[in-house]
Amino acid sequence: MRGPARTKAKTNMKTDVLIVGAGPVGLTMAAELVRYGLSVRIVDKNSQRTDKSKAIVIWSRTLELLDRMGPGVTDRFIQAGLKVEFTNIFAGGKQIAQVDLSTVDTPFKFVLLIQQNETERILEEYLAELGVKVERETELQDFEQRADSVSCNLVYADGATENAEFSWLIGCDGAHSTVRHRLGMTFEGSTLLNDWILADVHISGIDGPPSVNIHWHSAGILALFPLGGTRYRVIADVGASASDGIGVHGNPTLEEVQKILDVRGSKELRADDPVWLSSFTINERKVADYRKGRVFLAGDAAHVHSPAGGQGMNTGMHDAFNLAWKLALVSRGLCNAEPLLMSYSAERSAVAKLVLEATGRATKVALMRGEVEQSLRNHIASLIFGLAPVRHMMASVLSEVAVGYPDSPLNTSCGFEHSRPAPGERAPVHEQTSAIGTGSTPRFALCAAADDGAYKGIMGEFAGLLEPTLRPTSDSGCLWLVRPDGYVALRARSGDAGAVGAYLLGL
Numbered sequence: 316m317r318g319p320a321r322t323k324a325k326t327n328m329k330t331d332v333l334i335v336g337a338g339p340v341g342l343t344m345a346a347e348l349v350r351y352g353l354s355v356r357i358v359d360k361n362s363q364r365t366d367k368s369k370a371i372v373i374w375s376r377t378l379e380l381l382d383r384m385g386p387g388v389t390d391r392f393i394q395a396g397l398k399v400e401f402t403n404i405f406a407g408g409k410q411i412a413q414v415d416l417s418t419v420d421t422p423f424k425f426v427l428l429i430q431q432n433e434t435e436r437i438l439e440e441y442l443a444e445l446g447v448k449v450e451r452e453t454e455l456q457d458f459e460q461r462a463d464s465v466s467c468n469l470v471y472a473d474g475a476t477e478n479a480e481f482s483w484l485i486g487c488d489g490a491h492s493t494v495r496h497r498l499g500m501t502f503e504g505s506t507l508l509n510d511w512i513l514a515d516v517h518i519s520g521i522d523g524p525p526s527v528n529i530h531w532h533s534a535g536i537l538a539l540f541p542l543g544g545t546r547y548r549v550i551a552d553v554g555a556s557a558s559d560g561i562g563v564h565g566n567p568t569l570e571e572v573q574k575i576l577d578v579r580g581s582k583e584l585r586a587d588d589p590v591w592l593s594s595f596t597i598n599e600r601k602v603a604d605y606r607k608g609r610v611f612l613a614g615d616a617a618h619v620h621s622p623a624g625g626q627g628m629n630t631g632m633h634d635a636f637n638l639a640w641k642l643a644l645v646s647r648g649l650c651n652a653e654p655l656l657m658s659y660s661a662e663r664s665a666v667a668k669l670v671l672e673a674t675g676r677a678t679k680v681a682l683m684r685g686e687v688e689q690s691l692r693n694h695i696a697s698l699i700f701g702l703a704p705v706r707h708m709m710a711s712v713l714s715e716v717a718v719g720y721p722d723s724p725l726n727t728s729c730g731f732e733h734s735r736p737a738p739g740e741r742a743p744v745h746e747q748t749s750a751i752g753t754g755s756t757p758r759f760a761l762c763a764a765a766d767d768g769a770y771k772g773i774m775g776e777f778a779g780l781l782e783p784t785l786r787p788t789s790d791s792g793c794l795w796l797v798r799p800d801g802y803v804a805l806r807a808r809s810g811d812a813g814a815v816g817a818y819l820l821g822l
C-alpha cells in the first residue's frame with residue numbers, strides 16, 4: 316500500500332534523457348547515451364531486476380555492437396554465457412539440417428546462450444560503473460510534450476510524486492508500455508492461437524558439443540537450448556489456446572515435460588530438478604512509428620515477436636544502438652535533428668517488420684499439422700538445408716550480421732553498384748582493428764585506399780563528425796563512409812572528398 320501522497324521538489328535542472336524501463340533495452344540505451352556524454356535518468360517500477368532466464372540468446376551482431384560500448388564489455392557476456400556453434404533440426408527421428416555459426420563472417424563465430432537475468436546484471440553493473448544507478452520503484456505515470464522538453468510525472472513506491480523536465484523521453488517499458496499507451500499508438504498485429512510451455516530443467520542423456528536442437532515431431536515442436544552444465548531451456552507447443560489468444564494450458568509439471576521429451580525427442584533424455592516452469596502465447600505486433608516528437612519507443616514497447624529464432628531482445632538492443640548515436644549528435648548540435656531522428660523509426664520499423672515476417676513464417680512452418688504436410692515440409696527442408704549457400708545464408712540471418720538498412724533515408728550511393736558493402740549494409744568487422752563507433756564521441760569512419768592527402772581538408776573541416784584517421788581498404792576504386800553504428804552511409808569514388816563533405820554537411 317502506498318503511503319500518503321507527497322510531492323517531491325520540482326527538479327529544475329533539465330536532464331537530457333529519461334529512459335523508462337531497466338530491461339535489457341533500457342539498460343543498453345542508457346549505457347550508450349552515457350558514454351556519449353548525455354545526462355540520463357533510468358527508472359523502473361520494479362524493486363529489483365528480473366530473476367528469470369527469459370531471453371537466453373545473444374547473437375553475433377549484438378556481441379559486435381556491445382563490443383563498441385567499452386573495453387571488455389563483450390568479454391563480460393562471453394564469460395557469463397555458453398558459446399554454441401550449431402543449431403540442428405531433426406524431423407522423423409533424423410537430422411535434416413545443421414546451421415553452423417562458425418561460418419559467419421564475424422569475430423564472434425557462435426551464438427551466446429546467456430540468461431536474461433545475467434544480461435541485465437552485466438548491463439546494470441556496467442552502467443553503475445559509468446556513474447548511473449537505476450532508480451527502482453519509480454514509475455512513469457504520465458508525460459506532456461512541450462516545444463523543447465518533455466514534462467514527466469514519476470511516482471515512487473511510498474506514494475511521493477515528482478515532476479521533472481527532460482529533453483527526450485524513451486519508452487523501453489516493455490510489451491505493456493505506458494509510454495506507447497499515452498502516445499495513443501496502436502500495437503498492430505495478432506496473437507497466435509497456440510499455447511506453449513517453457514521449462515528450465517536439468518537434462519541428462521544429451522551427448523556431443525552444446526548445440527541448439529529443434530525437433531519437428533508430428534505431435535508438435537520441441538526446442539532444447541543448452542544453458543551450461545546439464546541445464547537446458549525446453550520450449551514446446553501444447554495445443555490451441557482460447558479464441559482470444561488467452562493461454563489455457565497453465566504451467567507444465569515436470570512429468571509433462573518428461574513426456575514431451577520422450578515423445579518428441581528421445582527416450583534417453585531425462586528431465587530433473589526444474590528451475591522454472593512456465594507457459595506463454597505468442598504475440599506478433601509492432602507500432603507503425605517509433606517516435607512522436609521528443610518521445611521514442613524501443614524494444615518490446617515497439618515490437619514483440621515469436622520466440623522462434625530468439626530475435627526479440629536482440630532486435631530491441633539494436634534499437635538502442637541505432638538511436639543513441641543519433642540523439643548524441645543532435646544533442647551536441649552537430650546535425651539537423653529532423654532527418655537523423657526520423658531515420659530511427661524508418662530504419663528500425665523496417666527491421667522489426669522483416670523479423671516479424673521471418674519469425675512468424677518459421678513458427679508456422681514448425682507448427683504444420685497433418686501427415687502429408689509434415690512429410691512434404693521435412694522433405695523440402697532437408698533438400699534446401701542440404702545446400703551450403705542456404706545454410707550460410709541462414710547462419711548470417713540468424714546471427715543478425717545480415718541485418719541492414721537498405722532503404723534508409725540516410726543512404727547515399729554515387730554508383731559503384733558492384734562494390735560491397737552497399738549503403739545500409741553492415742561494414743565488415745575485423746578482430747584486428749578497433750571497432751567503428753568506440754569511444755565517447757559518435758564519429759563516422761572514412762574507409763578508403765591509401766591516403767594521398769585527398770581527405771585532409773574534410774578531416775579538418777568535419778573533425779567533430781569524422782574519425783581522425785583513415786581506415787585503409789584494399790579496393791582502390793571506391794570509398795565508404797561508415798556510420799558510428801557500423802553501417803555504410805555513403806559509397807563513392809575513391810578520392811571523392813567532395814561527396815563525403817556534401818554528405819556530412821547535409822546531416
Ligand SMILES: Cc1cc2nc3c(=O)[nH]c(=O)nc-3n(C[C@H](O)[C@H](O)[C@H](O)COP(=O)(O)OP(=O)(O)OC[C@H]3O[C@@H](n4cnc5c(N)ncnc54)[C@H](O)[C@@H]3O)c2cc1C
Nearest residue numbers: 336338339340359360370454455488489614615625627628
Ligand atoms: C518467457 C519468455 C521467454 C523469452 N524468450 C526469448 C528468447 O529466447 N529470445 C529473445 O530474444 N527474447 C525472448 N523473450 C523476450 C524478451 O524477454 C524481451 O524481448 C525483452 O525482455 C525485451 O526487453 P525490454 O527491455 O524491451 O523490455 P522488458 O524486459 O519487458 O523491460 C521493461 C521494463 O520496464 C519496466 N516498466 C514498465 N512500465 C514502466 C513504467 N510505467 N515506469 C517504470 N518502469 C516501467 C518494467 O518493470 C520492466 O523492467 C522472452 C520473453 C519471455 C517472457
